Every structure is written in C-alpha cells, then in structure tokens.
Amino acid sequence: xxxxxxxxxxxxxxxxxxxxxxxxxxxxxxxxxxxxxxxxxxxxxxxxxxxxxxxxxxxxxxxxxxxxxxxxxxxxxxxxxxxxxxxxxxxxxxxxxxxxxxxxxxxxxxxxxxxxxxxxxxxxxxxxxxxxxxxxxxxxxxxxxxxxxxxxxxxxxxxxxxxxxxxxxxxxxxxxxxxxxxxxxxxxxxxxxxxxxxxxxxxxxxxxxxxxxxxxxxxxxxxxxxxxxxxxxxxxxxxxxxxxxxxxxxxxxxxxxxxxxxxxxxxxxxxxxxxxxxxxxxxxxxxxxxxxxxxxxxxxxxxxxxxxxxxxxxxxxxxxxxxxxxxxxxxxxxxxxxxxxxxxxxxxxxxxxxxxxxxxxxxxxxxxxxxxxxxxxxxxxxxxxxxxxxxxxxxxxxxxxxxxxxxxxxxx
Numbered sequence: 001x002x003x004x005x006x007x008x009x010x011x012x013x014x015x016x017x018x019x020x021x022x023x024x025x026x027x028x029x030x031x032x033x034x035x036x037x038x039x040x041x042x043x044x045x046x047x048x049x050x051x052x053x054x055x056x057x058x059x060x061x062x063x064x065x066x067x068x069x070x071x072x073x074x075x076x077x078x079x080x081x082x083x084x085x086x087x088x089x090x091x092x093x094x095x096x097x098x099x100x101x102x103x104x105x106x107x108x109x110x111x112x113x114x115x116x117x118x119x120x121x122x123x124x125x126x127x128x129x130x131x132x133x134x135x136x137x138x139x140x141x142x143x144x145x146x147x148x149x150x151x152x153x154x155x156x157x158x159x160x161x162x163x164x165x166x167x168x169x170x171x172x173x174x175x176x177x178x179x180x181x182x183x184x185x186x187x188x189x190x191x192x193x194x195x196x197x198x199x200x201x202x203x204x205x206x207x208x209x210x211x212x213x214x215x216x217x218x219x220x221x222x223x224x225x226x227x228x229x230x231x232x233x234x235x236x237x238x239x240x241x242x243x244x245x246x247x248x249x250x251x252x253x254x255x256x257x258x259x260x261x262x263x264x265x266x267x268x269x270x271x272x273x274x275x276x277x278x279x280x281x282x283x284x285x286x287x288x289x290x291x292x293x294x295x296x297x298x299x300x301x302x303x304x305x306x307x308x309x310x311x312x313x314x315x316x317x318x319x320x321x322x323x324x325x326x327x328x329x330x331x332x333x334x335x336x337x338x339x340x341x342x343x344x345x346x347x348x349x350x351x352x353x354x355x356x357x358x359x360x361x362x363x364x365x366x367x368x369x370x371x372x373x374x375x376x377x378x379x380x381x382x383x384x385x386x387x388x389x390x391x392x393x394x395x396x397x398x399x400x401x402x403x404x405x406x407x408x409x410x411x412x
Contacts, residue, residue, distance in 0.1 A: 018133055019142075021188045022126040023149035025085055028181055029119035030153035032092070033061060033235065034265070037243035038161050038258050039170050043108075051244075051380055053105055055367020058240045059360045060109045061116035066356025068120045073349030074207045077342065081125035082192040089185035092118025093178045100174035118181070123150070124348045127332060129192075131344040139333040144276025147329060151269030154238065158265055162258035210343050214350045219338050222406040223290070223331055224351050226399040230297050230328035232359035233304075233392040238264060238325065241366055241388070242318070248379040250314060260318055267322030275326050279333075289334050290406065296327025297400055304393050308386055362392060 036043070036058045043049055049057065075084045095114025102108045126146045134142050161173060168176065214220055237245075242264065246257035279292045303320045311317065332348055339347045366388040373384030 017191055017193055018129060019145065021184070021191050022081070022085070022122070022129060023146050024184045025089060025119070025122040025188060026126060026146050026150040027153040027156075028089075028092070028177070028184060029122035030150035031157045032096070032115050032119055032153075032177070034154045034239040035157040035161060035173075037238070037240050037261055038158060038165075038254075039173075040240065040243060041247075041254060042165065042170050047103070047105065047108070049105065051367045051371035052364075053367075054240065055364045055370075057105065057108055057112055059236075059363040059367075060112045062235075062356045062360035062363065064113040064116035065120045066353050066360060068117055069124070069349040069353035069356065070211060070346075072121055072124060073211065073346035076121070076125060076128045076345030076349070077207065077210075080194070081121070081129040081345075082188055082194065085121040085125035086185045086188040088118050088121045089181050089188070090118065091115075093181040093185070094118070096174045096178035096181060100171045100178065120352075123147070124345065124352060127336065127348045128345045131336060131341055136337055138280065139336065141276040141280045143329070143333050144272045144274075147272035147276075147326070148269045151265060151272050151326075154268055155262060155265035158262040159255075159258045160262075162255060207346075211346050211350065214339065214343065214347055217339075219406075220335065220347075220350065223335055223338075223403060224354055226297060226396070226403040227293075227328040227331035227351065228355040228358050229395045229399045230300065230325075231355050232362045233396055234300075234321075234325035234328070235359050236363040236366055236392070237389065238268070238322065240363060241370070241385070244370070244380065245385050245389075248375060249382045249385055260315060263315065264318040264322035267319040268326055271323040271326035272329070274323070275330060279330055289330055293327055293330035293334065294400070294403060296324055296330070297396070300324040300327055301393060301396050301400065304389065304396075308389055308393070362395075366392065 036054070040054050040058075043057075044054060072084070092115045095111045095116075095118055097111075098114065099108060099111030102111055123146070127143060130139060130142050130146075164173065238261070242261060243257055246252045246260055247254065252260065275292070275296060279289045282292060283289055300321070303317055303324055307314070307317050307321065332351060335351060336344050336347050369388040369391070370380050370384040373381035375381045
C-alpha cells in the first residue's frame, strides 16, 4: 500500500492501523523502563541487592538501548519502522523471559540488557512512521499521542503491578510480559501498512555521512543537551528512585508509595497529550515550539527544587513532576524539523543516544551516591537522596542555560 501525501488527512481506519501497534510497543517499552520502581524492594530482598546493584541493574536497560541508537537510525531510514521494530521486540521478549528465570545479578542484567535492546526502536520507529505519514505541523501532537501510550505503560507499572504481585510474583509478571511482547511484534508485522517511502539507494557510507552531518550541526548541540539531561533525570527518578524516596524519606509503605507513583504516571500521560496539543495550538499563534519546551523544563526544575525542600502537599508536587517532566520530549519534533525528512530516523536516534548515555550514567550514579548513606533501620538516609537529586537538578540548570541563546534567536 502506498501512503497518501503527508498533507492529506488519513482515513480513520488507516490512522488506527498506523498508530495503535506503535502505541502498544511504546506502552511495553515504558512499562519495562519503570517497573523496577515497584519491584525494587522485592528484588533487593530475594536476591540481596543493594542500591548500587539496583541502580546498575535498572540502568543496563539504558546502556543497551542507547548503544543501539545510531545503527537503529540507519536501519529505520533504510528498512522502515514496521520491520525494524517488530524484529527487535523479539529480543525484548527473550530478555523478559530470561529475567523471569534469573537467580543472580549477572543473569538479571543480561535479561534487562536484552529488553533495552529490544525496545530501543519503539519510540523512534513511531516517530519515523509519523514523519512519513503526517504533516510537519501535526508532529508534536501525534508524537504526544504515542508518548501518552508510554505514559500508560508507566502507569501500569505502578499500582496495577503492585496489585498482581501477590498472584503472579515478579517472575510471573515478567513471563507474562514476554508473551505480550511477542504478540505486539506479530501485530506490528501483520497490521501496519507498508509506507510508500522507498529505502534509500545510498550505501552505508553515505548513511554514516548523514549521522556525521547531525553530530556536526550547531543546532543539534544547542538543543539536544537540555532535553537529554532533563529526560534522563525524569526517567531515572520516576523509573526507579521515586519509589525508594517515597518509602525512605517520606515514610510511605509499599502500597501507598505505588499509589503515589500511579498518579505521577497518570500526570505523565496528561503531559504527553497536553504538551503536544498546547505546542501545536500556540504555534498557530506564532509562539515557537522551543519556547514551550524551554518554559516547561524551567517549571520542571522548580518542581524538583520544591521536592528537595520538602514543600507540601508532596502528592501534588509528584503530579506536577509527572506532567512537566514530559516537556523535554518536545525537542524530538523540534530537531526533526530542523533537518531533511530523509534524516528523520537518524536525528531522533542521535538525540536518543545522548539521552540514554546520560540516563545510564545518571541512574547508576544516583544509586552509588544513595548507597553511601544507609539508614540504621534499613533503606537509605535522606542526605544521600538529596545529594543525588540535587546534582541531577544542577545538570538540568546548566544545560537549560546553554539552550537560552538558541531560544532568543528563534523567538526573534
């Protein structure tokens, strides 16, 4: 099937065939990414893992995910999003299966690494497909739709997972996820129409030149760092350390902490949807998307400062954390539109490479810092969390200040 031009409106049935399978893949990707925030006490107790072990185990996802981004971009631009994502999801299913039967840190890390590799295309393949099928002005909004599906995955990884753990155990949860991942891979392969975009006739050397063009671009290096650091902090905290913070610093039990994470994840869904729609509507009134992204990241930093200062009510701060933490994702659409459409896959994966390199280092590093301040009664002391979260906030502020000159030029 050949696609209509990107300026045409897609029939609803075709829209759903494109959107829903990719949304299901990103749902799984985010569920895998954030599930350890709820599972961490169970893994720590059964397998005797400390904070450094948990940080390393969870961040291996980011390592393999990020390491595959550059070849992923070339594969997406050459073979298309449907084939690439469906194939890679089988690696994620294998990783989930291995995780379910593991009894040591090494096996768990290998399984987690396979999961990261397997879901590495879920968002980028979506973005590539949307560039091919949708007009540029709609990209922030339609990107927000699929990212909202990821937010639903993060939401499912909180209170719902906590509720089914007594029935399935964490091993049964991962065995079920392995089966579900295979099902999504099959749906992608059979349901998504083949885009009318033909694979490039250029060779791998020419494609690597495209990668070099992106990484040598001043526009990329002005915009990408702020998004990478903001999103890395967001993923590291919401995906792992928010749960231990709620238990060790605010004194919540496991169920109450999982419920708090549920509402933060629900706010993230609203953020993915709302930020994209607000950006689209404001752009029609002459307000550049970069202004919206920069303002959102500034507010996100203020929320983190309020959490560090332990301002009340804390539950509302975590809701704002989930909503405003999505602001940095707007830069995917912003950067994509700054380069030719043929480079869309490589632009998004270049940003993702930077993001997940920071996320891997940040999540493991935060665990190493927190681990240095164990609490006498179990868990970890507040001082370790404050230092780890504070350093993440400083990194965001520095890269945000680096972004401001680009904001002034684009506004002018």
